[in-house]
Amino acid sequence: MNNHSLKVSSRIAVLDVGMYIFRYVSDTSAPKNSSLSLHQAPIGKGAVDFFPASGITRNTLTAPGDCIIVRIKGAQASVLITEYHPEGESAAIQLRIDQINTSPAGPKPGTTQKANAPQPVRLKLHGHIETRGDIVVENGWLGAPNTLLRLEGFSVDWKDQPQDVSLAYLCRSGKNSEPQIALAGQFVGTRRQAKPITSVAFALTGQRAAHYELSGQAVFGGQPPLAVAADKELSGPNGTEQLVALRLVITPRAAQVSPPASPWSDTETTQIFRNS
Known part of the structure; x- marks a missing residue:
């Protein structure tokens, strides 16, 4: 594949402080030779750290199951998401972004577990x-x-x-x-x-x-x-x-209010800018 046969599209995700996991989701129509890369974009004042899973280089997702954990520090920051498609492949990569729960675990000091408290998973x-x-x-x-x-x-x-x-x-x-x-x-x-x-x-x-x-x-x-x-x-x-x-x-947890399904759908957390 040469550069002239590539179709490149990009978008920017603006994220609040926290931890996120960017994951290439398996899909029956997943493109076979396309890839997606992540880099910090110049929107926002925060810092971005990337922690790629084993086997991933240059913050590039190439196959379903690939994932990168992204940490936003200090203030809101942005991630540039760039897709590369060879000639003949037009299907978009199914990228999923989830915010990692960072709420404190366990009971608060001074509280006791009730007899009917939920049991740990296996x-x-x-x-x-x-x-x-x-x-x-x-x-x-x-x-x-x-x-x-x-x-x-x-x-x-x-x-x-x-x-x-x-x-x-x-x-x-x-x-x-x-x-x-x-x-x-x-x-x-x-x-x-x-x-x-x-x-x-x-x-x-x-x-x-x-x-x-x-x-x-x-x-x-x-x-x-x-x-x-x-x-x-x-x-x-x-x-x-x-x-x-x-x-x-x-x-x-005994009772929870459902959080936003994903930062993609929470406009208070994420803004998406596209340039195809």
Whole structure:
């Protein structure tokens, strides 16, 4: 394919401060050779950080399932969305943008759980642990908090996961290294490479994310447990301590008011400018 055979179209999404996930949605009419790239646009005073999933380069989505987490900091900012279509392909890429729920998880201090409180969902954690190999646990600790055995990689399966909500997570294998990002069911980290995980982060995403609460703990070697909270990257005090144990809990909220389906449809959050 050469540049002269490309059709290029662009639009700008103006977003408020927060975390968003940009996802190439699977579709029966998805174009086969088209791609979509993300860059900061010069509208708004905020800063934009991009955290692409594993295998994605230059912030470019090329196939259904590809995703990039975008963080807007400081003030409202904008993202330039550019589509590239080769000659003969005109179908638009199905891009979905969801704001990641960053509301505090768990009960407020001083409150108690009622007897009929919603029960946590079933989470199955798969991990590769130093000297122990591949381990699977359900609704419990993956790894041993009181040891120094590396938890080198993991995935989280959400049993009976409802539509329009998912768990997103990332990890780094070294201070200031590029993050690996995944959605529920996908593996991050390594196996049998003796590489530590030095930081992790978790968040709920999707239209119904606000209907669930995310909590849990992560333990880095020789350190007390750290509480899992949305939009919070966890690491040891030096940023080099290795992850040894992980526990996650997702609990349905008793009653919720539905949030906007997507920033695309919330005019208070997002403005779209097109230039085709």
